[in-house]
Amino acid sequence: STVFLNGDYLPMEEARISPMDRGFLFGDGIYEVLPSYAGRMVGFDPHMERMSQGLSAVGIKLDWSRTRWKAVCDTLIERNGSGNLGLYLHVSRGADSRRFHAYPENVSPTVFAFTFEIPAEPVADKSRVKAFRVVTDRDLRWERCHIKSTALLGNVMHFQHGYQQGVDETLLFNEREELTEASACNAYIVKDGVVITPPLDQYKLPGITRYILLDLLRKDGQIPVQERTVTKAEVYAADEVWVTSSSKEVVPVIAVDGRPVGNGEVGDIWLQAQKIYSAGKF
Numbered sequence: 001s002t003v004f005l006n007g008d009y010l011p012m013e014e015a016r017i018s019p020m021d022r023g024f025l026f027g028d029g030i031y032e033v034l035p036s037y038a039g040r041m042v043g044f045d046p047h048m049e050r051m052s053q054g055l056s057a058v059g060i061k062l063d064w065s066r067t068r069w070k071a072v073c074d075t076l077i078e079r080n081g082s083g084n085l086g087l088y089l090h091v092s093r094g095a096d097s098r099r100f101h102a103y104p105e106n107v108s109p110t111v112f113a114f115t116f117e118i119p120a121e122p123v124a125d126k127s128r129v130k131a132f133r134v135v136t137d138r139d140l141r142w143e144r145c146h147i148k149s150t151a152l153l154g155n156v157m158h159f160q161h162g163y164q165q166g167v168d169e170t171l172l173f174n175e176r177e178e179l180t181e182a183s184a185c186n187a188y189i190v191k192d193g194v195v196i197t198p199p200l201d202q203y204k205l206p207g208i209t210r211y212i213l214l215d216l217l218r219k220d221g222q223i224p225v226q227e228r229t230v231t232k233a234e235v236y237a238a239d240e241v242w243v244t245s246s247s248k249e250v251v252p253v254i255a256v257d258g259r260p261v262g263n264g265e266v267g268d269i270w271l272q273a274q275k276i277y278s279a280g281k282f
């Protein structure tokens with residue numbers, strides 16, 4: 001595939017970065033992942049907004065306009081066949097000849113982007129959706145989870161915890177047994193027809209799918225939405241559980257820690273919510 005690296009488009013096999021890049025040595029970088037279907041990106045503006053917030057939070061100075069990013073994304077999409085593509089955008093602080101913790105003064109950020117194939121657009125169809133089974137784990141990441149940092153070892157270890165048990169995701173809970181999110185998704189429950197998701201703070205990534213979904217649900221007005229604390233007991237007792245992320249959209253969860261969610265089948269509110277998301281996401 002064709003990738004973008006520091007101003008050039010080149011085959012993936014030819015892309016080279018320095019081993020002194022702080023992205024490599026420290027996980028010192030910010031990234032984004034967004035989907036594109038037949039040349040149309042989902043949530044480009046909010047993804048760009050989150051990236052600039054992340055970059056300024058960690059003091060990486062990159063004076064790129066949104067138009068410039070758009071041109072890179074459009075070029076990569078076109079050169080990689082304009083099908084169902086995930087776009088990975090990465091800005092690390094750059095290469096420094098010393099391994100010194102402080103932010104170096106005179107480095108230029110490394111800008112890297114590539115595409116990867118993703119499944120066709122998710123559909124609101126109970127018989128076609130791949131429902132998830134999940135396990136739970138104590139959230140042991142850091143207190144800056146609102147920053148979409150490339151330092152993902154905490155998330156990777158939580159994902160692996162579930163993967164080793166043969167499930168698709170891991171739901172994370174703080175020391176008070178309150179739901180934060182999943183290892184690579186935001187999380188929700190449905191109880192008595194109400195969609196409930198934990199409020200944003202430094203323990204969750206402000207997911208773009210979450211943002212688009214809550215906005216569309218509120219505009220639609222048929223399903224009530226609450227942002228409030230969700231306990232582990234509430235997750236076990238929920239009628240439905242969902243997780244969201246950019247390329248998966250809204251995913252129904254049918255088992256938590258081996259216990260069925262509700263009647264163990266994909267729920268009706270999920271169907272309605274995914275329909276609303278599919279109709280409004282662009």
Ligand code: PDD
Nearest residue numbers: 033183184185186205207208209245246
């Ligand atoms: N993961 N929470 C975490 C910890 C995530 O890593 C992600 C996304 C989300 C969902 O965010 P969004 O709706 O903006 O995709 C929530 C990406 C896709 C990844 O690391 O691959």
